[in-house]
Amino acid sequence: xxxxxxxxxxxxNFLVFIALEVAAFFLISLNNxxxxxxxxxxxxxxxxxxxxxxxxxxxYFSLRSQNEKLxxxxxxxxxxxxxxxxxxxxxxxxxQSAKVVQMTTDxxxxxxxxxxxxxxxxxxxxxxxxxxxxxxxVRTVGPNYSLVLPVINLNSNISCRFTKNDYIGTLQWDGKDxxxxxxxxxxxxxxxxxxxxIITSGLSxxxxxxxxxxxxxxxxxKEGEASYTIRIRLHTDFKRLKYVEVVQNADxxxxxxxxxxxx
Amino acid sequence: MxxxxxxxxxxxxxxxxxxxxxxxxxxxxxxxxxxxxxLLMMPITLPHSVDMLIGAAxxxxxxxxxxxxxxxxxxxxxxxxxxxYLIGAFVNDKDRLNEQISLxxxxxxxxxxxxxxxxxxxxxxxxxxxxxxxxxxxFVVMETIVSSTITIxxxxxxxxxxxx
Numbered sequence: 001x002x003x004x005x006x007x008x009x010x011x012x013n014f015l016v017f018i019a020l021e022v023a024a025f026f027l028i029s030l031n032n033x034x035x036x037x038x039x040x041x042x043x044x045x046x047x048x049x050x051x052x053x054x055x056x057x058x059x060y061f062s063l064r065s066q067n068e069k070l071x072x073x074x075x076x077x078x079x080x081x082x083x084x085x086x087x088x089x090x091x092x093x094x095x096q097s098a099k100v101v102q103m104t105t106d107x108x109x110x111x112x113x114x115x116x117x118x119x120x121x122x123x124x125x126x127x128x129x130x131x132x133x134x135x136x137x138v139r140t141v142g143p144n145y146s147l148v149l150p151v152i153n154l155n156s157n158i159s160c161r162f163t164k165n166d167y168i169g170t171l172q173w174d175g176k177d178x179x180x181x182x183x184x185x186x187x188x189x190x191x192x193x194x195x196x197x198i199i200t201s202g203l204s205x206x207x208x209x210x211x212x213x214x215x216x217x218x219x220x221x222k223e224g225e226a227s228y229t230i231r232i233r234l235h236t237d238f239k240r241l242k243y244v245e246v247v248q249n250a251d252x253x254x255x256x257x258x259x260x261x262x263x
Numbered sequence: 264m265x266x267x268x269x270x271x272x273x274x275x276x277x278x279x280x281x282x283x284x285x286x287x288x289x290x291x292x293x294x295x296x297x298x299x300x301x302l303l304m305m306p307i308t309l310p311h312s313v314d315m316l317i318g319a320a321x322x323x324x325x326x327x328x329x330x331x332x333x334x335x336x337x338x339x340x341x342x343x344x345x346x347x348y349l350i351g352a353f354v355n356d357k358d359r360l361n362e363q364i365s366l367x368x369x370x371x372x373x374x375x376x377x378x379x380x381x382x383x384x385x386x387x388x389x390x391x392x393x394x395x396x397x398x399x400x401x402f403v404v405m406e407t408i409v410s411s412t413i414t415i416x417x418x419x420x421x422x423x424x425x426x427x
Contacts, residue, residue, distance in 0.1 A: 019317070021341070022338060024336040024340060025337060027326075027332045027333030028337065028392065029333075030332060031332045039327075041330050042327070044327060108393055108394055109331065111330045207344040222280060
């Protein structure tokens, strides 16, 4: 017994080290498996508020380019209203605008924080878009801010389809360039041409059908593989993202109950 | 008194990290984590396990800002575990060291070796854990080289200006 205690004491630092590392790796595993507490992310009130202030200050230095961007955005919004009319009639979706207070675009796991939270009716799993196209999916919700998992994150998966023939694929990202994403699971028997348009499939309640995603830049079919490697040029310009809209599905609760009941 | 100074410096360095160094956008591979300056320069008078706990706390704070729960925590615990052994390897009489670890305290050569080793271990751990696969190893290596260089220059630069 005494020898055991002696050994434990001798290696106590190493044991503390192992225990702490196990705890840290447990946190990392939580990262992917469960909805995280908003306290431990940039959706945390204090951190998000601080980021919003930085954003304000930076805004003053780019007023001129902001004006130009706003003019462009006005034009785009006018077109967007037309398209939204038809999209909204098709389902029970409504949109809530939000401002991006913080965002990264040059990492493997990019996130953006928006200034809407639980108080504004934001829930985990709601879709996020802007006037250009798909942005991402709400990941963690705090009282006043939320964290969005954008298309340009290694963990992002969004169901999409071709406009020309309704074939379905999964939109993923390879971590390299924020302007391009990849479309997976498109079987070899169909033809893919550069310039084909990709939109959301509407198969999950996250996005209504038909939100623009991007166009095919190029596609490669490797010998002996069952599916294409397709590179998509995204419509959304993540580097200039300022305002987004959260897509809220009025039937979301009902749909979730249905899928939960099936498990 | 010494520890009040250390905490004050930590707050200033964290502000610089979040307001300035996190905003850098350089070819997507420039993510220097200068906040470890405080961990590197802390005196080694505290028990080893307390050192590791301080590392864990500093890592967790950084994780909140990076949305990377656990990654910085793991990397900081690792460098705080290795710290006394590395200092022992580069400095002859480390038991004499009762002030903070600086250029002045351990000399130019030892300090350069110490900072380079610690920063590269920390940055490589962070970027490897963030990538979580060997698929992006090229990106991770580039990211480590560029970001470590900047962090090392900042830490050594601070030491030269402050403790010449």
